[in-house]
Amino acid sequence: MLHITTLHYLVLGAALFLLGVIGVLTRRNVVIVLMSIELILNAVNLNLVAFSRYWQGIHGPTALHGQVFAIFVITDAAAEAAVGLGILIAFFRNKETVNMDEVNLLKW
């Protein structure tokens, strides 16, 4: 039976990261772009937690730094989503669109 190693998780994380990057770079809809950013953050988180397991295997069960990092990243994601969606609503109210490439004014 194939053993699941840290590397498996890293590959999965990389794949998700790439998907997120594609989403951010190609989509016009801001909401979906924000979701793609969440995808990227999650890919990073997956890596961090996988590293945390790897680190635990070497340094013992208290070496949970990766998990702590992941929690910080989640906090950050919450803040980012709140502010990002706030900006989105403000933008939508003024321009009546949620398309990324129509955000071309510094002031309105």
Add this chain to the structure above:
Amino acid sequence: MNPPVATPFFFYLLAGTMIIGGILVITRKNAVHSAMALITTLLAQAALYLMLYAPFVAGVQIILYAGGIMVLFLFVIMLINLERNMKERQFNRQWLVGIATAAALGGLFIAVYTATTRGKVLFPEGRMSYVEADNTQKIAGLLFDRGMGQYMFAFEIASLLLLVAIIGAVVMAKKRI
């Protein structure tokens, strides 16, 4: 501690779910469908955290991401009507460049991987056992224990960040300030 059951099977199941979910997120026209796909991805990832002996992170992932952030997303999607948006072009003009960039990034990953793994095993499995029974307590220890709470300061900064985010969100979303 009993050994985990059928780990590869669950890993590939969850990984497949996540990848498919991720693809759906970036390809769906309807933002609500994207959000649903993202929720699926996030929940699958929470399950992967459980497999990685990180139950607390999994719990936080469920309660914060799936129960909090995604509800916020759905809320906003419902507030802004996307009917018109769905009839429009979904991808921007530089989509080809975007995909090329992402492909380049992927190529970079592969290159790094092949360059570093030549002749050695990356991330060998450690000898220590993984304990999840007091995972929460250990994380709490790292965050705010007197002896080894090395992330105390970062924790406080994070709370400050959240405060700023609250104010920012309110300021941004308020109709008339």
Add this chain to the structure above:
Amino acid sequence: MSGYRSIWGSRAGNDHCNDPPEIPRLADEGARLRDDADKKASPGGLGTDGIRMTDPNTLSPLDLETPDKTFLDANELIINMGPQHPATHGVLRVILRLDGEKVMGLECVIGYLHRGVEKIAENRTYTMFNPYVDRMDYVAAVSNGLGYCEAVEKLLNVGAPARAQYIRVILTELNRIASHQLWLGTHALDIGAITPLFYTFRDREEILKIFEKYCGARLTTHAFRIGGLQYEAYEGFEREVKNFLTFFTPKIDEYEELLTTNRIWLERTKGVGTISGPDAIALGVTGPVLRASGVKWDIRKAQPYANYKNFEFEVPTGQNGDTYDRYLVRIAEMRQSCRIIEQAVAGVPEGPIMAKVPKVMKPPVGEIYHSIEAPKGELGYFIVSDGSTQPYRIRVRPPSFVNLQALEVMCRGQLVADVIAVIGTLDIVLGEVDR
């Protein structure tokens, strides 16, 4: 004086609080005569001008809502409440203009239960029309009958005998209690308290039993006849009414126990749907709604009819004109009704129950406006007689119909949930609104 103008129906309400008018304004204007009448026959007759007709076709929310308008940018959402809606008490349709949950404006669309009662009257004799009035405010059929019978009696210039008057008062006040009970139950149900409904229905049943024993019908009673009563009070009528009073008085406390000091009830009703006294008068609002705004206007006191001047009772009023005050006023009215019934039962005289009225009624040419204090407000009948056996025109001033126009004033700026509370507190009966 307030800026509101009564747009539906008459401006008779404007006369309240001044000296009791000799002739109500409705009659003064000549009122609307028959709609098939020759224009020359009614010079200055009211057309449809001054009455805002709502064409339901032009007000479809689907038309108003342009497809790419959104919730946020338009800041407005148009919601169609009714005609099939659990809280509109029948087939009332309210088109709400909302900002979030805040009501920016509303429009009532009525007429779904229109049966042309007034037109039917023109093809019926005075006696034949009597049962029809029960079908207007079917919750307070007895009051409707009383108003109609008294109006025709006034036209014929006959008076009901004393015994008939007493029994009429007893039945009408019982009916007032029944109507208020039904209001209380449904109003509480709208606000989310489901239990009072069953309590009030349990107690209303006792009243309906008395009605049933008296005239055979429970709801559309047709209890009175022009000139008196058809039926003598049955054996033990007085005892049963007394029994009802001893049974019912503690029940009012029971209702109050459930609601009056309930925190949620207070929060839901205090300061909700407020209307000031002058506004209420300007809109022609009558009945408990008017009295809750601090205007002491009760036709039983102001222009006593039947034999109400023989009884001692108070006219309960409120101060704030909000939903809670209207609730208190109606509860107090139930107690006052009990008081009136108590006095009436004690003093029912012996004697005939029917005055001498001709078999074929041919009232003299003329017109009459007679109004009574129905449970919901001033119920007026304007009858034009051309000397034949059938009325030339009957116009009803239904309290619900006129009170309903206060809905927008009371709801503007409130929340959707308050609209429900206000519709409930107005105590409308769609049978009466649409006639």
Add this chain to the structure above:
Amino acid sequence: MHDLILYIQSYLDSDRTPGGAGNVFWATVYILLVFGGLSVAVIAMNWLERKILAHMQVRLGPMRVGPHGLLQPIADAIKLLLKEDIIPAEADKLVFWIAPFIVVLAAFTVFVVVPFGPTHAITDMNIGILFMLGVSSLSVLGIVTAGWASNSHYPLIGALRSSAQMVSYEVAMGLAVLSVILMTSLNATGTGTLSMIGIVQAQLTQGEWFIFKFFPLGLIGFFIFAIAMVAETNRAPFDLPEAESELTAGFHTEYSGFRWSLFFLAEYSAMIAVSSIAVTLWLGGWLRPFPNWLSGDRWDLVFSLFPGITFVLLALMCFYNTARMPKHPLFKIQTIGLAGFGAVLGLIGLLLFWTPVRVRVTDIFWFAAKVAGFMYLYIWYRGTFPRYRFDQLMKVGWKILLPMGLALLILTAGMGMRTELWAQLQGVWRGQ
């Protein structure tokens, strides 16, 4: 084969949950038992709610289907299953289809960590209470998507109301829960626990239910949770999302038949779920009354007789009502049915007196009895209270419960650390 039997038997002597012992067979059995028990509980709750509410409202409630309407929930279930499943033409079909399943899944998954006894839980997670709160918060997703997918105004408003309400009350709920977590750390090691079983055991070792801990504080926490959980489950007086008189039926206005019944099932199992959280956190979970004061084998025996006695009393009630049934031949089947039902209950009661069963069931009984108390409260609220308005609801959540929760958290922490704080203060004093 023999190995299999040994494998199955091996768990019976274990003092851990099947999940903890890693026994797949028993875990499956427990999952089925919990799922089945929950469904039965929802069915019973349906009948009981209608009956109790009816008796509060001077009426009889269901009386036609079966004796005293006992078969009414089954009849309803059959009716709902046979009903046409309507999906509105303009609805988003996929999401409309998925939404009820999300709600049901969220409501049922929670029961994975509910401890019905020291070993009677599917599994005991290290993050038990976090898992419960997290998964139960997922039902918001189902409600929001249900309202959105219906493509209709009332469901949308209902869904927005519902999600705003649930998200707001989760905050107060979480703070109340945190105060209990702090209380669990009052032991020699000074570390608390999130595990549901651990929380109950902390109450056992500390010798009191957390509702009485630091006297008013535990009670206040319980009070906050008890209010928030009613709001969380969208029940009266916080049933705004389904306010019948305002929004017809809220987010499930467009649903019918089987899908509607899934929402119904989810609502009731969510009620049971949050009640079990409250029971576990404040009312000592499976602990019988006075486990420390009235300890000893004799008292254990006395208290373990309660389940049997309860069922026998229920059976006697059935027999009494059988005797009161009308004697008309039309009622013959109903009378026999009621007597049969009573006999079944009586047999269950007698079975519960049998020692091996008695010992295993008594914990579950006390847990269920406490949850049943909460269920009665739910019905009682529904019979008594009018409905809050949306802004008032938000006011209660954010302006009353949230500050109370924060103050409670600080006070609980202070009370837990009072000796250390006092020592520090004295140190500061002496330092001067």
